[in-house]
Amino acid sequence: MPIAESELILNADGSVYHLNLLPEHISDTIITVGDPERVPRISKYFDSIEVEIAKREFVTHTGYYKGKRLTVLSTGMGTDNVEIVMNELDALVNIDLVSREINEDPISLKIIRIGTSGSLQESIPVGSHLVTEYAIGLDTLMQFYPFVQTGYENTISSALQESLQLGFQPYCVKGSDILREQLGKDLLTGNTLTCPGFYAPQGRVLRLELKDADLVNNFNRFNVDDFWLTNFEMETAGYYALGVLLGHEVTSLNAIVVNRITQQFDPNAEQTIESLITKTLDRLVAIS
Template identity: 40%
Template structure:
């Protein structure tokens, strides 16, 4: 069978042989990848590394590849939002599974293990500020995965239906999708000290998460509905903005992925911790030990 050729307009390679946005070359990518939103958090992860072999930055995409206790790891920032995850996950996959010299897919698939470390808003009394939440399934309200042909094969369609019914979902918002974390990786990272539940990955920070400032939101009862949703004895535990795209695209591309977050705001209790940057190092260490 003839291998598929990826034209220069589709697979954009920089003059130095790196991928278009991340500016990484294939040899700079480790099999284990820790994803974070904040470029500065890459430096916080790299402080734990025993060795550093490369550091690359472009826009909000900051990368350090090094070793931690003998494990080669790439720390990669992605910025905010599922649209950025579309860039990062696709470009990481090209580095792993496309031959940049011939612009054809490699004959042997390389599987990446991706763990996103983030911050989030808790939605339950049992997710107070400071606790860690592992996303078992992520309900994406951003619509990203709906642009990919295989979305039904990697999503929980029954959970999607139950969620839309419970929320009395407005079709103008677009169809939500439910992406599933890799089960084995979830158990490996979450252990017995993280709260497990559903996560809602939103297409914005204010209106989509039920925050109302000067612009009124379309459903003032949205958060109360989210808090009361139960499916298979599991609750929606938190809000964030990337987990659905990470899990969904990883599933489509044959990689392992999950998201764990530290709660920095509890929307249920209306509490916020803005001094979270030091305490998130505990979560970083847990992931480094377990990945």
Template identity: 30%
Template sequence: MNTKPGLFPASPCSAADLPIDADGRIYHLQITPEQLAPDILLVGDPGRAEFIARTFLHDLEVEREHRGLVTATGTSRATGGRATIISPLRTTVATSGMGTPSLEIVLNELVALCEIDFATRTPKPLFPRLHIIRVGTSGGLQASTRLGTSIITAYALGMDNTGLFYETPCPDQTCARLEQELAHVIEKAARPDSRFRGKIHPYVSRAEPAVVRALTQAAQELGVAARTGLTVSNSGFFVPQGRDISRLRPSTPELDRIFSEFDPGLDGMRVENMEMEASFLLHFLGGLGHWGGAICPVIANRRHNTFDHDYLTAIEGATKTALLALAALSTRRDSALRD
């Protein structure tokens, strides 16, 4: 059990700030605290959440759909590649929706379910550390990254602004350095006549290193093609990711190319992929002391302009990797509790 850094509200959360229905369920996810497991898979697509729940989880305790958000809790039975059988793990799979604004709602509710006593609306003195891994899809930025490769995020470059509303210190000097360097790179790449030139300032967040190691080990055990790198989280799918298909000019053209060419100076790691959620996931959880990570198969290669129409196979591999990593991380958490 943990007590975590950060300031809790001085008084109980109001009914307006934390809506709870007559059955004790939080407003958007429509589950109770008892129905949440501390080991969580987060996916953007509600259909994918249903698929994972019914394919990889057994003995489902709850499966709820509300406002397009599917949340299910059951038991996963992760198996490693060397006939390693991990103890069954109580696991929740939840829908984040598309983009960081939707994710912000879901993450706050997941954390509230863990940290707040719903009977009194006050913070619990002790609560388990959450382990949350995003399993998503992404566009690959490096020509050498083959379709279907799972990208394990080490750092996320936040091109959204959701994280800017939550004050947390930089996790390390790398985050601080990259924020400065990327602000300069993006300002230089903006159109000289753009009204928004100099106003786009990325924030950088870090995946929990233990989660990165667990995902890397699990991918190796399962024989899943994976690569560790940096992930760009964008505020949209089209122009924010360099897809210029509308009649409005982009303020900063070819963002996909700009990031693909950027050298982060991290022992050969490159900016590997673009998606829309990892930045805030890692920023928010890291600031609270919970552990977050992301593994996102490349289903499009932006340098080759190719698309993987059979990407479900890669999603299944990433899901198995994430479940095996959660099982290993849970064992470590249980061992720390006993010590």
């Protein structure tokens, strides 16, 4: 059965609705970033750029870096945007956009998030780079997908639900082991909390009080055996969960630009991001 026009919306040129892309516009290896301005910061290292397309916060550059074809794409902030990006990237490779039929042999993309993040542990300093092993989503995205948590992941997310006294179970999901090993070699390895906001959901107080005044300390102290939360941001759990559901390899690389325990902001944040970008590009060239 073809997928109806109302469900898979295409633009007049046949491109997917929000990303504005056709299948030939993307590589099978995709770097994603939140900030649209980070896209040219990455593609400036390319030998050549063959595709530059922008719509809303979704800016895409595809080109070659040391002979390897790469796409870099911005998502904006939050797992709601990640949901659009993951579904439309998947449609580009796994749905025939003309017949609207699902392809028989699914293609698996490699998706690498390069993002900024806040540390939740004194031992994870500003200026460091961290690869996410497990991500935990405090957002409600997985309430709408057939995402089932069992075993270790279920234990962690149930314990966090109880510890924070949440009215719903967060979702805990592991990223790609292979990408973490290939790209995260000498990086810190950690467990990333994905929050549905930057201020109260990350314990920041401006004019509004928090419901839980001790939220950051509760994140900092939460543990199950040797599982600790190391950092937080706003996208990784959405990527990891949809990566598992759709069959794509995903990893998240974090530039730690703030430490919420020592209350420091990285004076060299731009350099911390830049060095994560160059390190990642060189490592991507080395993998098949």
